[in-house]
Amino acid sequence: MKHWTAFAAAGFIAAAALVPANAADISGAGATFPYPIYAKWADAYKKETGNGLNYQSIGSGGGIKQIKAKTVTFGASDAPLPGKELDESGLVQFPMVMGGIVPVVNLDGVKPGELVIDGPTLAKIFIGDIKKWNDPQIAKLNAQVKLPDQAIAIVHRSDGSGTTYNFTYYLSEVDADWKSKVGTNAAVQWPAGIGAKGNEGVANNVANTKGSIGYVEYAYALQNKLTFTKMVNKSGKTVAPTSEAFQAAAANADWNSQPGFGVILANQPGDKAWPMTAATWILLYKQPADAAATGEALKFFAWAYKNGAKAAEELDYVPMPAKVVKDVEAYWTKNVTDAAGKPIHAMTN
């Protein structure tokens, strides 16, 4: 009897010892939007280097809380932190990957990419001013599409999300009314419509409800075969949601205008730019307590920038442009240091 307990105890101790032995696992937590691509990269990275990544997709708010509580090596957020908050908490921030947000509709006889919407019209639909599909404002943009005399059913996210943050940021940019009445946040007080949980919830509600409109990540629109729309961008050009259009928005953005590359990619200039492009960010400590762990994390991010583009495109994400990657790596060398002030990234390279 006794030696059984001893055996069990030894087992526990061994198991407990195994966890730190496996500490090469990089730990991170945060945004749900990039989770699929982080998981895919982690899988490939583990095969290549033997180092794993433990990423918990608990939401951007949770990611920010966890990195501030120092329970993880990096946090991930869909909404960039302002420069002041970064400085106060001693954090650095950089974009990891991008995606596009697309309006999706359910209208009989309308095929994907057929309907055209511009920003102000989208804002008026979601604020509840435009109530019918055959409203003159929509008809004006779609001379060749037959619009039904049907009520518009609005579907929005019910959970707080980076998708909503970027979507409402764009609507605030293009519509003063939206900015003053609703504003920009991961969750807002929606003036109209029904709320659905997650991208998949919105996709499903739009697929089930005739006459509905919602907004989802591009990948969800493709996977669920939803009718996405074209958009009129800042330059007044009509663009379709494609990887190139998302890349164009990122290429035209002035990344260095905000601390920690915290540029929202909504409504960027450029003839080809998709107006609702969104990036997702990583948060790290400037002077981490565990420099080795942060070094491992940076190695993973550098690997992902270099080798992860194909995997990202397969999942309909958009890799960061090469120029931005170069700036980010220089930013690491300059800002992320160990206790002695030596750059961690250069050190581990």
Next chain:
Amino acid sequence: MTSSRRRRVADVALQSGVVEVAEKVDRAKVLQRLRVGDIAFRHTTRAAAVTVLVILSGIIFSLVYGSLPALQKFGFNFLIEESWNPVTEHFGAIAPIYGTIVTSIIAMIIAVPVGLFIALFLTELCPMWLRRPIGIAIELLAGIPSIIYGIWGLFVFAPFLQQHVQPFLITVFGHVPVLSTLFEGPPYGIGVLTAGLILAIMVLPFITSISRDVFDAVPPMLKESAYGLGCTTWEVARYVVLPFTRVGVIGGVMLALGRALGETMAVTFVIGNAHRISGSILAPGTTISATIANEFTEAVGDIYTSSLIALGLILFVITFIVLACARLMLMRLNARLGQ
């Protein structure tokens, strides 16, 4: 080995005189051992009971502590305002409170009579061979995880309601006063009514299986006597079975109501998650637990998080009031019947 000794000790307690002679065990020592065992048992059970109180007060404390910032900022207005605006950080809880109560009421209006009828059928009328299949089906219904109800509700039930039931309700009640407001608006498929219906299905097994068990406990003599006096089955059920079992039935109903008030996942899928109070039960709404589940992960900022915790505190208070009302009702019933 240990158990055989224990058995001998037990014998000692029963027939100490005999054993004293036969085995020469010191009587005082044995009694002492028994007393120690009893004391240990008493303390263990008491510790288990006290744990509940400790956990409960811990939860109450953390809910109150967590909700202080929101309650200090909004005061009593938190309970009566409809605005739920994370951008301006202005929060009011009346829409989720309203949704929680209305969906639970809809669920109980449907589930209580249906659940009791099923239980009465199973105990009084059902042919023997059919009792087991129906009984097992009810218990299986209780074993389905709530997320499955949610997914089923969203993919199957809501489209069905949208295409068939809701248009019917809207046309039929369109010109009846009061009811036209209650069943107004575009048929979204999801909304307060759908959430109430899903809840009704979810709580049905609680009401049925508890009622069936207590109905089974009614002494056959009472029922047979009533039948002997010429009572119909309905009269036996109404005047013999139900009065005899009302404590158990009300207990089952309260358990069901508790589940309906707190149910989260299934409701989140089908209620539409809109922080608005609408006169129509076809319109989207929200409940306390759905709001917390939806928004907690991405709630940034102290006031937002604190408001969500305050919602949790309100749900706790609502549940407490419901339980207290049930106790009061039982006491009154008993007093009226002079028991």
